Amino acid sequence: MKHRAITIDGPAGSGKSSVAREVALRLGFSFLDTGALYRAAALAIRDAGCDANDNDACGRVLQGIHISQDGGTTLLNGRDVSQEIRTPETSALASAIAVHPSVRGVLVEVQRSFLSRSSLVAEGRDTGSVVFPDADVKIYLHADPEERARRRHAELVAKGMSPAMETVLHEMKIRDERDEGRKESPLVIPESAVVVDTTHLNIQEVVEKILSLVRERLTD
Ligand code: DC
Secondary structure: OOOOEEEEEOOOOOOHHHHHHHHHHHHOOEEEEHHHHHHHHHHHHHHOOOOOOOHHHHHHHHHOOOEEEEOOEEEEOOEEOOOHHHOHHHHHHHHHHOOOHHHHHHHHHHHHHHHOOOOEEEEEOOHHHHHOOOOOEEEEEEOOHHHHHHHHHHHHHHOOOOOOHHHHHHHHHHHHHHHHHOOOOOOOOOOOOEEEEOOOOOHHHHHHHHHHHHHHHHOO
8 A cells, every 4th residue: 555645844843743743643644753863863973972063974873873763752772862852952963963965864764764664744844855755745834933932932941941032042043044054955845835824823723724735635
């Protein structure tokens, strides 16, 4: 049976993760959080004491490790790193190592291997443009930077952290610039993607919008 792929791309704080998780649940598909794979790779590179600016060295570290994901759990060499990957330091390091072709090459293969096992809702930065260019439905979510920073700030506070809002906004803008400006697979609106502005929508409204689009497309 051909597995289905739905991709949801967009910048940090656009609502991708919550929306993709819920859409996957409602469709009975697996959920693939590709950002978590980059974050786990960042931890491996940090733990190896590797220079994050060195493409070849980062690639070599990733050749020797195993990253997997099951539902909301991300494993690095069998160790549950689901909490550890969510710190602001790991966010910054993940964005920094994601510019390397060696890193993307390894992680693209990891991502594609998930589709050989089940139908997927994948969320990230290049899932519709590079990883799954033949996806059945492609969505691009965006929202105003201030609203995205507000959401990210609330997430961090809920986890017991207390960053200043200006710091969150500043770090997010740096990350946006790097994710959109890098040579290798930059964040773009994939060809044939449906663009949804989530600034004034709640998660449930975005989920319903996407589900009606998916149902329309998959029954065509
Ligand atoms: O979605 P996120 O915030 O968990 O992603 C963390 C970083 O990983 C993001 O700043 C860039 C990188 N990333 C990427 O380059 N490509 C993806 N498909 C997903 C994430």
